[in-house]
Amino acid sequence: MSKKITIEPVTRVEGHGKVTIHLDDNNQVAQSRLHIVEFRGFERFVQGRPYWEAPVLVQRLCGICPVSHHLAAAKALDVIVGAGTGDGLTPTGEKMRRLMHYGQIFQSHVLHFFHLASPDLLFGVDGDPAIRNVVGIAMKHKDLAVQAVMMRKFGQEIIKATAGKKVHGTGAIPGGINKHLSQEEKDSFLNGDDPMNIDKMIEWSLGALEFFKGYHAKNKDLIDEFAAFPSNHVSLVRKDGAMDLYHGVLRGIDHEGKKVLNDVDTQDYLDYIDEEVRSWSYMKFPYLKSIGKKDGWYRVGPLARMNTADFIPTPLAQKEFEQFKAYTKGKPNGMSMHMHWARLIEILHSAEMMKELLNDPDLMSGEKVVKGTKGREGVGLLEAPRGTLFHHYKIDDNDQISMANLIVSTTNNNIPMNAAVESAAKQFMNGQDKITEPMMNAVEVAIRAYDPCLSCATHALGKMPLEVKIVDKNEKVIDRKMKNG
Numbered sequence: 001m002s003k004k005i006t007i008e009p010v011t012r013v014e015g016h017g018k019v020t021i022h023l024d025d026n027n028q029v030a031q032s033r034l035h036i037v038e039f040r041g042f043e044r045f046v047q048g049r050p051y052w053e054a055p056v057l058v059q060r061l062c063g064i065c066p067v068s069h070h071l072a073a074a075k076a077l078d079v080i081v082g083a084g085t086g087d088g089l090t091p092t093g094e095k096m097r098r099l100m101h102y103g104q105i106f107q108s109h110v111l112h113f114f115h116l117a118s119p120d121l122l123f124g125v126d127g128d129p130a131i132r133n134v135v136g137i138a139m140k141h142k143d144l145a146v147q148a149v150m151m152r153k154f155g156q157e158i159i160k161a162t163a164g165k166k167v168h169g170t171g172a173i174p175g176g177i178n179k180h181l182s183q184e185e186k187d188s189f190l191n192g193d194d195p196m197n198i199d200k201m202i203e204w205s206l207g208a209l210e211f212f213k214g215y216h217a218k219n220k221d222l223i224d225e226f227a228a229f230p231s232n233h234v235s236l237v238r239k240d241g242a243m244d245l246y247h248g249v250l251r252g253i254d255h256e257g258k259k260v261l262n263d264v265d266t267q268d269y270l271d272y273i274d275e276e277v278r279s280w281s282y283m284k285f286p287y288l289k290s291i292g293k294k295d296g297w298y299r300v301g302p303l304a305r306m307n308t309a310d311f312i313p314t315p316l317a318q319k320e321f322e323q324f325k326a327y328t329k330g331k332p333n334g335m336s337m338h339m340h341w342a343r344l345i346e347i348l349h350s351a352e353m354m355k356e357l358l359n360d361p362d363l364m365s366g367e368k369v370v371k372g373t374k375g376r377e378g379v380g381l382l383e384a385p386r387g388t389l390f391h392h393y394k395i396d397d398n399d400q401i402s403m404a405n406l407i408v409s410t411t412n413n414n415i416p417m418n419a420a421v422e423s424a425a426k427q428f429m430n431g432q433d434k435i436t437e438p439m440m441n442a443v444e445v446a447i448r449a450y451d452p453c454l455s456c457a458t459h460a461l462g463k464m465p466l467e468v469k470i471v472d473k474n475e476k477v478i479d480r481k482m483k484n485g
Contacts, residue, residue: 125441
């Protein structure tokens, strides 16, 4: 008797989605799918709007990563207003944007690891769901919870100082920025009262890495074997091969480390990447044209960035990067749960970059905007917390947006997340005829490793129920369980 398991909604992620798992007559997983059940029509909403509105308008896609959309749109419009690509701005413009971006990476990664992912690590995949959440972290691991709150606050204050507001700021404009950093702001970040200063952020970032590596040493089965599979990996890198989260060229490698995108110009991304539409999800399925739909899918995000980069250009993160690469003897890492390890390295790198930028006098003075010969089309890419983010715009004779194409990070990770769901489902559900709460959470743990923003929208954490049903082929419910998010 075939059965269908539905997990709806997936919890402790940003956005709304569900999972369906079909078991065959022998209770073996025959099919699994991650469904995105919301439609967000921003590619159509922005058409007809003046192009200079885009950086402010598109960030309404998301309350968690608005800075990423703000900057990606601004980078695309830099090309349209004749300011060139990411390294064509004034030193002040580029460095202020970079500071804003590293503040965003820092606070978003901290939010995900400590608030959304760490409950599964600290309490176990099969831990009591009543405490396997951020409230449980605060009750059982107070020091860790305080660090998480203060680290995220620091990142948000960086965003406020560079973008004007913590959420939905206006700091980046076509061709540059609209404000400098003040002396007071600079001093508060470099020499603020403990713990609100950059040196404490670096110290805590190192501590978070030591916590994870200690956990990993005791839980290799979960971290190494859970939802592990080979894949292609894509990210931006600097022209010399260094990790660069703000600007660079597109590099892709296959599961053996062979380059399948050889440092190509981001303006030409459509020559290399295409998207497929499938009937059961509102999210598209990108793939590399040179490989094809079947095998050309790829991962983006912290794990992909560790796999594609040759080095990290900050000393402390570089040491951690060397340990990360040594663990797989330099070969591409396909272990989904190592996404958390990579994410923590990027937290440290972001803190180091923020310190370097805060000591740069260009942030406090200098020309803010560059203008050149206006064009009709521009592409802006950057490495958002969840992976490579694409913004592409065309404008008409009236300076109105006539075309917009956005490929968000989670869309790039669509097929890998589905692969992770299938891997977890087979590991925990094959041969089972009863639903257990740990079984359901294991599937969600696989999804959470990717820190997905399933619709680039937030949801009310803890207020949406999770219901799982097993039904027979006649749709008769034979088992049902429900939990709160």
